[in-house]
Structures are given as C-alpha cells and as structure tokens.
Amino acid sequence: MKYQPVIGLEVHVQLLTDTKIFCGCSTKFGSEPNSQTCPVCLGLPGALPVLNKKVVEFAIKAGLSTNCSITPRSIFARKNYFYPDLPKGYQISQFEEPICQHGWLDIQLDGQEGKRIGITRIHMEEDAGKLVHGDLTGLDDNSGVDLNRACTPLLEVVSEPDLRSSDEAVSYLKQLHQIVTWLGLCDGNMEEGSFRCDANVSVMPVGSDTFGTRAEIKNVNSFKFVKQAIEYEIQRQIDLIEDGGTVVQETRLFDPNSGRTRSMRSKEEAHDYRYFPDPDLVPLVICDEWVERSRTELPELPEQCRKRFVSQLGLTEYDAEVLTANRPLAEFFEAGVAAHGNAKAVANWTMGEITRSLNDSGTSIRECPVTPQLLAELLKLIDEGTISGKIAKTVFDEMWRSGKAPQLIVEEQGLVQVSDGGAIESIIDEIMAANAGQVEEYRGGKEKVFGFFVGQVMKVSKGKANPAVVNELLLKKLKG
C-alpha cells in the first residue's frame, strides 16, 4: 500500500525583548544560573504577572506578516502540569482566544506549483526554565534547575496539518524563520533554542481522507534535523502499520546522534492540561487602530522585497533570493545600489567578494568593514577604467584589511590601470621579441597561445594593463 504523510508544525519563537513576558527580569542569554529571577518568574506565592506590551506588539506583527486576523479580545490561560523546570505548576499560555488566528504562508518547492499552508493560530506564552543533567560539580545524580529562561516570551505558531512531505515542512519552516528574523522578533538561533520546532506526523493510505494517529516529535533544532526526524518517523509508522501494528498517540524525542525518534514515557499522561483562564491577567483588547498602526510599522517583507529586486532592479530570481536571505544583507545591497546604481554589479560583489570575506572571517554583515558606500566607490573606479576588475579584487582585499577608501589604496599602491596604448604596445613588443617561438606558433594557427601573451603582458604590467586594450593591441600585433 502507498502511504500519504500528514504533517503539522508547532514552532516556538523566542522573542527579542529585553525583559521577560510577565516581569522585568532580563532575558539575556548565558548569565549565571538563577541570577535573572524574581518572585514572579520563580513562581513565589502572591507574586503577580504583568504583561510586557512589547510582546503584544511583536505578536501582532507576526500575525499580520503571516496573514492572520488579530483577535479583538484575547485572554491568557493556565496550562497545568508538573515538571521541575516549571516553578508555578502551570504555564501561562493562551488557549481558547489566542491573539492571532486563521493565517497562511505560501510555499514554493523547486519544480512544483506553489502551495498554501494554513496557520491555525499564534499565541503568546512563557517559556519554562532549563534543566541541566550530569557532569556538573556537586550535582551528583541530581538535575539542576536554572530559571533564568523561565517566563521568557514565546510565540507558538501552529500550522494546519497541510504539509505532505518533509521538504514541504522544511520550506514552510524556513519561510517562517525568515519572517520572524526579518522583523527582528527573534534572533532565529535554532541551536540555542530561540526558534524550535515540534512536528506532528501521521500517515494514511493514499486517497484516504481520514488522518492516521499522530505522534508529536520534540527537540528538533535544525532544518536538517526536522527533515531527518520527519522522514524517520514517517517510515517508522509505515513499517509499524505494514507489520500489523498500530500507531499510538505519543510524544517522541528526536535523537540527532542516531537520527531516530523514541518514545518519551514521561509525557504520557501529561496531555490533560486542565486549561482555565488565568485570573491574574486581565483580558487583552486590541482595537483596530492598534492593528493598523502595527501594519504601517511593518517593513517590506522578504517576499515583497524579493519580487521588487526582480521587477525593479532586474535581478534574477536566484540572485534576489540570495540577497533577501536576511534583512541586513538586503539592506546592504540596497544601500550599495543607492550609492552606485548598477544593481547587477552590486549584486555580484555582494554575493561574491563580500559574502566570501564575511564567511571566511566569521563576520556578520552588520560589521562588514567594507561599507556599501565604499563598495560603490570601488565599482566606480572599475566603471571609470581606473582599475581593472582583477585589480579591484586586490583593492577589495586591502579595503577589507584596512578599511581604507579604494581611491586611496589605488593611489598608495600605484594600482591605476594602464590604458595608454603606447605603454602597453612597448610591453607587447618586448614580450614578442623575447618569445619569438610562440609568435611563430600563433601565426602558424595555434591560437591558444594568445592566452600566454595576455598572461605575460599582465605579469609585466603587474596586472595593471587594461585588459580590453591589451586584447586589441595584441591581436593587431600578432596578426602582424
């Protein structure tokens, strides 16, 4: 029998606020355990949570960017369960009236038609603390609890079970990741858990319209692992059914080392959360004006930006996609175009030398020592014929090292391109005289030798000879 996988994703997006969702403790990562805590996030009796307004603003922006409607009146609920990283014995979340509902994202896989993936809801909630196991001095056989992360603001984005393959799931996930990082809502760091994904996976016979029983896979912290985990789980369920077994609804943990998922027995009975409205938090009412104000504050989204790069700047789809991978990169490119004008040249250099140098040095585009303005100056020197494209790379490397302006580097190092026909001609004469054999070969029909002469001229001129002039003069002279 052929099987059809059905996948829905629940994504937790950690928000880039300075403070926690219900108290003023800092959300800074990597501080001394439990140093960023207070009665609210420690869950001490009598402490009252107060909602961080920025979390609401971020949630509205996330909703608008994913085509959701914003719920005019939403409430917070308590999700009750016991776990050592959850000090209150309940997590403050949203249940019946989440802040955003009924959205969608369009995905596009290579060689396939576009597909719309529904977003059921986006709700706000607090994160739990962090548990550490094992090798900590003095902890012995116990686990350590660090509540610095407790009460950190999260958005949970729940998709409809509209995804039908691991590739679709990854494509959806990447798009969501791009949007929340583009908007500056989340740093997008999957390894540190700022953007994490649980996958609900089931299979059903092809042609059926009844979904199979699903398993929820947790702990998938890279795009690669999401693909692996889903593929493993699909096959596991198919094998199970083929062998006459049945899939049980359960939470499974992905193990990146083995590439397998395994049952998490500890969560077996945890699905009865007894949600009820949290009396400590008053209802959240969002008027139309607030929504519209947020909408005007939204930047151009990556998809719109990509389309504009193609239609207005004449980039290829591929280039536009690469240059909109993240917002600082797109902004760098646009600043370069504003300063220089030739979008294609700026695109090539941004995707080429700039990206290579950033990768090699592990620098982020925001700290790029060659600013868009300096890049534009460099391109102008090429346009004007002051330097060749080849010398430009040398100049670029020096710009990267020293941060100096290209004009200055060209002057200091005497890199001005030689376009003067007389000077180049005399170099050519010298070379032809010294390589009479090759001249004969060329004239005898071995045209490949031409490259040898170009190389020689460039060598003698230290790369400064204008290649166009060199080609023209060489042809003329060699043809005799």
Added chain:
Amino acid sequence: MSITVADVEHVARLARLELGADEKKLFAGQMDAILGYVEKLKELNTDGVRPTSHAIPVENAFREDLVCPSIGVDKALDNAPLKSGTYFSVPKVIE
C-alpha cells in the same frame, strides 16, 4: 453528572495526590455535590452571554519592556530545599 472513584483517581494523579480508598469515595461524593450545585446554572438561558473569564471589568494592564533588577541568586535560592552552585537541585529527571 456523576463523579466516580475513577474520576477522582484521575485528577488525584494529575495533582500528584495519594488518596486512600475511603478518601476517594468521600471526595467523589463531595465533588459530585459541588458540580451538581453548579449545574443549576443550566436552568438559566445564557444564549448570547460570553463565558465569564474575569470577574472585574478591567482590561489591558501592561508594563513597558524595561529591565528591573532581579533579586539575586542568594535570595532566589534561599528557600530551596536543595541547591548546587547557583542551581536548584532536584531529583534526576530522565528523558
């Protein structure tokens, strides 16, 4: 509405409570009486009435996203039955 001993066992397990057989029977009866009392509400026509989530007519209480001093690890860990370094120490959690 009739609360059974099995219902009591279920919620007791969720609340991590250990109850004796007598207690289960006792609580089943009491819970049944409480829920029966609330059932009276069904006699009213509540069409068009939004479920009450809060008893007071207040909405939108916010704080700005400004860092306030935390209480410090000593105070945070002061009531911990067991600690290690600046961690709370709890019986090992196995996944």
